Amino acid sequence: MPSLGADMEAGTLVEWLKKPGEAVKRGDVVAVVETQKGAIEIEIFEAGVLDRILVQPGEQVPVGTPLAILRTDGAAHEPEPGLPQPPPERPPPPERPPPEAPPEVPPVEPPPGIPPEVRPEIPPPPEQPPVEIPEPEARGAVRLQSTPAARRRAAELGLDLAGVRGMGPEGAITLADVEAGAAARPGARSSERPRAGFDPSEMRKAIATAMARSKREIPHYYLTQTVELRRALAWLEDLNRERPPTERLLPAVLFLKATALALRKIPELNGFWDKDAFRPGAGIHVGWAIALRGGGLVAPAIHDADHRPLPELMAVLRDLVQRARGGGLRSSELTDPTITVTSLGERGAETVIGVIYPPQVAIVGFGRIVERPWAVDGALAVRPMVSLSLAADHRASDGHRGGFLLAEIERLLQEPESL
Amino acid sequence: MTEAELRKTVLETLGHIAPEADLSALPPSKDLREELDIDSMDFLNFVIALHEKLGVDIPEADYPHLVTLDGAIAYLSERHVRS
Numbered sequence: 163m164p165s166l167g168a169d170m171e172a173g174t175l176v177e178w179l180k181k182p183g184e185a186v187k188r189g190d191v192v193a194v195v196e197t198q199k200g201a202i203e204i205e206i207f208e209a210g211v212l213d214r215i216l217v218q219p220g221e222q223v224p225v226g227t228p229l230a231i232l233r234t235d236g237a238a239h240e241p242e243p244g245l246p247q248p249p250p251e252r253p254p255p256p257e258r259p260p261p262e263a264p265p266e267v268p269p270v271e272p273p274p275g276i277p278p279e280v281r282p283e284i285p286p287p288p289e290q291p292p293v294e295i296p297e298p299e300a301r302g303a304v305r306l307q308s309t310p311a312a313r314r315r316a317a318e319l320g321l322d323l324a325g326v327r328g329m330g331p332e333g334a335i336t337l338a339d340v341e342a343g344a345a346a347r348p349g350a351r352s353s354e355r356p357r358a359g360f361d362p363s364e365m366r367k368a369i370a371t372a373m374a375r376s377k378r379e380i381p382h383y384y385l386t387q388t389v390e391l392r393r394a395l396a397w398l399e400d401l402n403r404e405r406p407p408t409e410r411l412l413p414a415v416l417f418l419k420a421t422a423l424a425l426r427k428i429p430e431l432n433g434f435w436d437k438d439a440f441r442p443g444a445g446i447h448v449g450w451a452i453a454l455r456g457g458g459l460v461a462p463a464i465h466d467a468d469h470r471p472l473p474e475l476m477a478v479l480r481d482l483v484q485r486a487r488g489g490g491l492r493s494s495e496l497t498d499p500t501i502t503v504t505s506l507g508e509r510g511a512e513t514v515i516g517v518i519y520p521p522q523v524a525i526v527g528f529g530r531i532v533e534r535p536w537a538v539d540g541a542l543a544v545r546p547m548v549s550l551s552l553a554a555d556h557r558a559s560d561g562h563r564g565g566f567l568l569a570e571i572e573r574l575l576q577e578p579e580s581l
Numbered sequence: 582m583t584e585a586e587l588r589k590t591v592l593e594t595l596g597h598i599a600p601e602a603d604l605s606a607l608p609p610s611k612d613l614r615e616e617l618d619i620d621s622m623d624f625l626n627f628v629i630a631l632h633e634k635l636g637v638d639i640p641e642a643d644y645p646h647l648v649t650l651d652g653a654i655a656y657l658s659e660r661h662v663r664s
Binding site for chain 2: 336339402403406408410413414455456479480507508509510
């Protein structure tokens with residue numbers, strides 16, 4: 163059970179997407195795990211053959227518990243083109259010692275009970291029935307077009323996904339579609355409240371744990387700067403005028419790219435505080451803070467944000483928001499962020515000063531874009547502007563360098579065509 | 582497409598963005614973004630969905646017409662007839 167964040171202690175296995183004997187390659191989604199942040203798709207980081215499954219659907223196990231045994235001998239090691247290369251120092255999850263697991267958790271022993279050798283052959287105990295999941299054969303056809311949360315909810319409701327109209331990206335069936343499909347069924351109970359992809363009270367606990375740890379352990383320092391946005395917004399408006407809605411960009415994507423590029427110059431703000439030392443991130447993977455309807459938030463990674471063109475970042479952002487809210491985030495998206503960016507959008511507050519998500523060392527904030535008086539050549543003008551902020555870990559960096567980051571972000575936002 | 586059908590399409594689209602909201606109680610002339618807690622990304626998804634379902638081109642400059650339910654229906658019926 164991989165640790166999907168500083169706040170995670172245990173997870174419940176929902177579904178295996180691979181069977182024993184099946185070959186897997188790095189980046190494959192092998193299982194779905196229910197966490198405090200909803201249903202998460204677990205990716206595998208090494209190629210091989212799934213040998214044995216150790217944890218059955220419905221079982222909750224602590225972080226660090228092996229979920230399955232992967233056989234890596236043979237010629238199974240082929241790199242997966244097109245996937246971001248994981249940092250070389252990162253071992254595959256099944257062997258990784260759990261960074262946050264309490265010491266009494268045995269890191270390598272499977273949970274007590276039935277001997278592992280016989281597990282794959284026996285069904286899960288009847289007194290704790292797992293969620294009904296369609297057979298893999300049937301699922302194969304459906305899988306590409308529906309999110310795990312949607313499949314799970316459909317199974318709970320006894321709803322056939324074939325009859326649900328998908329409104330997600332490329333017609334994918336999302337949790338909302340399943341709820342809508344269930345509500346439209348004859349005899350549907352109207353009292354059934356639509357369920358989000360996560361449990362709000364569990365999400366609250368996860369945030370409480372992580373933020374309390376942050377304020378307890380991290381000596382934050384804070385910097386703010388006002389950034390004038392006339393050129394950036396005019397450039398964006400021109401660009402969007404020529405494009406259909408599906409290809410339009412939001413100001414947020416400029417903020418994201420500018421931050422990612424600026425971090426190349428101030429790398430000590432991109433990474434982790436780990437065992438009394440700074441460990442730089444392998445790549446600039448920006449955790450994008452997404453508020454969830456009904457409360458809570460999650461900040462999944464946008465991998466290699468500094469290398470991606472704006473239209474691609476926008477597509478990733480839209481997809482990520484959809485999956486964060488509907489279920490279906492991937493494990494790497496929760497474990498990989500090397501910094502967090504929070505952008506409040508057009509209805510947010512004017513300024514945000516963030517709380518660092520441990521073990522990261524910085525969070526960059528953008529408030530709502532507002533029009534304010536601005537001095538231009540000794541006279542006043544009205545200009546759009548945004549309040550930019552940095553909260554950073556004083557153990558890893560000093561305000562002098564932090565100021566450089568804000569200055570570089572500001573500079574990049576004055577040259578939107580360079581983003 | 583009749584106005585009633587347009588209304589249904591708009592409400593369905595909003596239902597996907599704000600699944601927990603009671604849309605039958607949505608005040609038709611109030612700002613949707615406030616009423617349904619819709620952010621910039623949600624609003625863009627609203628525009629995209631309407632564009633795809635109705636084949637109506639909605640320039641960014643026209644977004645202010647779409648911020649209320651009544652405004653959106655009036656705007657879309659006019660654009661829909663023309664296209």
